[in-house]
Amino acid sequence: MEKSIMNDLKKAKKPKLKTLQARENDLAQPNKQLAILNGGLFADGELPYFKDKISEIGQFPLRPNKLEILQINVGYMCNITCEHCHVDAGPTRKEIMTVETMEQCLEVIRNTGAHTLDLTGGAPEMNPNFRWFVEEASKAGIKDFIVRSNLSIILANPKFNDLPEFFKKHNVHVVSSLPHYTRGKTDKQRGDGVFDKSIKALQLLNEVGYGMPDSDLRLDLVYNPSGAYLPGDQMALERDFKKALDEDFGIQFHNLFAITNLPISRFLDYLIASDNYEEYMYSLVEAYNPSAVSSVMCTNTISVSWDGWLYDCDFNQMLGLKVANKIKHIKDYNEDLINDRNIIISQHCYGCTAGAGSSCQGTVA
Numbered sequence: 531m532e533k534s535i536m537n538d539l540k541k542a543k544k545p546k547l548k549t550l551q552a553r554e555n556d557l558a559q560p561n562k563q564l565a566i567l568n569g570g571l572f573a574d575g576e577l578p579y580f581k582d583k584i585s586e587i588g589q590f591p592l593r594p595n596k597l598e599i600l601q602i603n604v605g606y607m608c609n610i611t612c613e614h615c616h617v618d619a620g621p622t623r624k625e626i627m628t629v630e631t632m633e634q635c636l637e638v639i640r641n642t643g644a645h646t647l648d649l650t651g652g653a654p655e656m657n658p659n660f661r662w663f664v665e666e667a668s669k670a671g672i673k674d675f676i677v678r679s680n681l682s683i684i685l686a687n688p689k690f691n692d693l694p695e696f697f698k699k700h701n702v703h704v705v706s707s708l709p710h711y712t713r714g715k716t717d718k719q720r721g722d723g724v725f726d727k728s729i730k731a732l733q734l735l736n737e738v739g740y741g742m743p744d745s746d747l748r749l750d751l752v753y754n755p756s757g758a759y760l761p762g763d764q765m766a767l768e769r770d771f772k773k774a775l776d777e778d779f780g781i782q783f784h785n786l787f788a789i790t791n792l793p794i795s796r797f798l799d800y801l802i803a804s805d806n807y808e809e810y811m812y813s814l815v816e817a818y819n820p821s822a823v824s825s826v827m828c829t830n831t832i833s834v835s836w837d838g839w840l841y842d843c844d845f846n847q848m849l850g851l852k853v854a855n856k857i858k859h860i861k862d863y864n865e866d867l868i869n870d871r872n873i874i875i876s877q878h879c880y881g882c883t884a885g886a887g888s889s890c891q892g893t894v895a
Contacts, residue, residue, distance in 0.1 A: 547611045547721055549620040550796060557799050558618065560850035567793065567877040571808060577815050580879045587820045591872035592828070594842075597865060599831040601648040601844060601890070602627075602635055604660060606836065608652040609686040613719045614754065614797040616848055619652040627836040631860065632663045634838060638863045639670045644832075646674040648890065650844065653683045655690060668700045676703045678752075678890075681728040682720070694731075694738045703748040704740060705787070705890075706732070709756055711774040719756045732781045741783040750785045752892075758806035760817060760885055761788040764893045787892030790814075792845050792881035814880035822887030825894035828873045834860050842873045844890070849876070 550558040557563055571577045584590045606623035608615075639647060647667055654660055654677060668675060677697065684693050697704055708728055709719045716725035732749075735741060741749030751771060755761050768786035775781040791797045793810060801807040828842040832853075838860040841847040852858050855871040887894035 549611060549622055550618045550799060552620070552622045555799060557795065560848065563794055563798055564849060564876060566798065571811055572877055577811060580875050580877050583818055584823055587823065589823050592875060594869055594871065594873060595829045597642060597644050597830065597832060597869065599646040599648055600639065600642060600644040600834065601650060601831055602834045603650050603836050603844065603847065604654045604657040604663065606652045607656045608680065609656065609683050610680060610721050610724055614791055614800060616792055616795045616797060616845060617652060618795045623652065625836045626657055629659050631838040632659060634860045635834060636666055636670065638860060639667055639672065642865055645672065646676065647672040648676040648678070650678040653680055654678065655683050655693060661696060664700055664702065674703055675700065676705055678705045678707070681706045681708065681731040682724050684731040684734060685727040694734045694740065698738045698740070698747055701747070704735060705750045705752060707752040709754060711771050715756050729779050729781070733779065736782055743782065749783045750787060751783050752787045752789055754789045754791050758801055758804065758810045760790055760813060764788040764886065789892065790881045790884055790888035792878045794845060794878050795848055814884045817884035818880060819883055819885060819887060819895055822883040822895035825887060826882045827889035832868065840868065845878055846874055849878070
């Protein structure tokens, strides 16, 4: 079945910068993605299943450690449509977390052992109750409050222009995605004009104190490759980004996180359409690093979807793989019970264990 899906996707004419959902693309359905990831090279025995690789080091079944990070996706709506987005986010997505579900999340935040709250999307700022949620969650005593911003949202509408001041007021740790320090590579992945808006947004964040060398207002950037290849050395990339952004635009930031593109959603569609899927999967498997397995994000994180369902990670959320536990929704959350589970894996997990490893906080090994 997966070969038929792949052939149809290669033939399909794909309008630029539309979500898979808007195109009615087969890969908008998680089960079609999983059919590809579990078939082909792996079903034929050309490449080993991820389960078999971690079995070799006694890590199967993969189990969680102490919960440290509660990652909440407050909606798939976004002001831009990025070429490689694993969420398939965009302006046409209407999935938005309600106040009721936010209240359930707040109850867990008050009672959980998690020390980090990580808000993501889409563009999380586009949720109409985003600011209320930040204010309420801030009162709950989270030690590290992360908002993942695409930067361009700050310039997308006048109502978002004061976000730098809002973030500062609540001491939010801003993690901003910027595919590259050049206009061409950034706009190729994110759409025309996004680079210039991102640069202006970074300058606005710098103006209120974010990213400055001695500032407690944390500003980190996220880099992910614009093509079918793995990211380079994170420290070297950080040096290049800091040098270019400072020299060209006077921009300062703290750290750069290099994240591997996982073969799901729109990036999977890109790999298939460009005839790079098999080569990319070979690259991931060949770069598999067993020392990265114990530190992958799913071992210390729970991902919560816009409608409150629980997943081992943000990537499993996009594949519809709910936690293997009787506690599956935030309203029923019980930390002891949820920690007693096996983490669900598939071949996309090679992306988190390739090279120096990859997580939402950058490399792990």
